[in-house]
Amino acid sequence: MTIGTESLPAAFAALGDDTRWELLQRLGTAPASATTLAAEQPISRQAVARHLEVLREAGLVETEVHGREVRYRAIGSRLSALARDLDTIAQGWERRLQTIKAAAEG
Amino acid sequence: MTIGTESLPAAFAALGDDTRWELLQRLGTAPASATTLAAEQPISRQAVARHLEVLREAGLVETEVHGREVRYRAIGSRLSALARDLDTIAQGWERRLQTIKAAAEG
């Protein structure tokens, strides 16, 4: 599955914060709750929860309710889809810019 | 070439702005100057120039001086490198989280 071009900047904005990136990497090792993550980070639980909400809206993490606990889990397929889209776009750039360069030299 | 994990959030932050994303896509079709790009966008030349500077610092575009004109060009290889890094990370997630899931079920 590919990702709509319109939503790509939104996904990147979610990834473009140091704290969020650390939280994501952490969730890539094992699921955890906001409280657990906050205990491992130098910021408050509410701040962590806000970051997780951003990641969830971007489709990068999903939640799983366990009793009164909400566990967050990283979604690898979403990151893979992002990577695929990026690669496709990059190839398009190369092709067009090479054509222009060749035309300028020819 | 891969990109240092430390600089990944910085690159994504550069990509995570709608205006910058549009500028990048435009530069993916053909090189252009800040003035030219500003004429195609609803924002001032100075605003465009600032965005281009952010993209340049992130390594996503490069400059080429032509007389008194500075032309910007998208760097496809950098975007490809980002895509590769993302895919590698995503695969790592899948592997670890699958292991945990299997252990929980077993």
Add this chain to the structure above:
DNA sequence: TTGATGTGCAACACAATCGTTGCACTAGAA
């Protein structure tokens, strides 16, 4: 029930970002 734990929501302060306008400088054209 009682107490402790995990969340969610709201209000606030602080910093960073994005866009603007204005001015000065430089390089090419007349």
Add this chain to the structure above:
DNA sequence: TTCTAGTGCAACGATTGTGTTGCACATCAA
């Protein structure tokens, strides 16, 4: 030289984002 076109730098205002604290609510255990 004189005029025009393209940049760069600085100051300002408005908006957004990140973090905080405080409080209320829900859930599990004793």
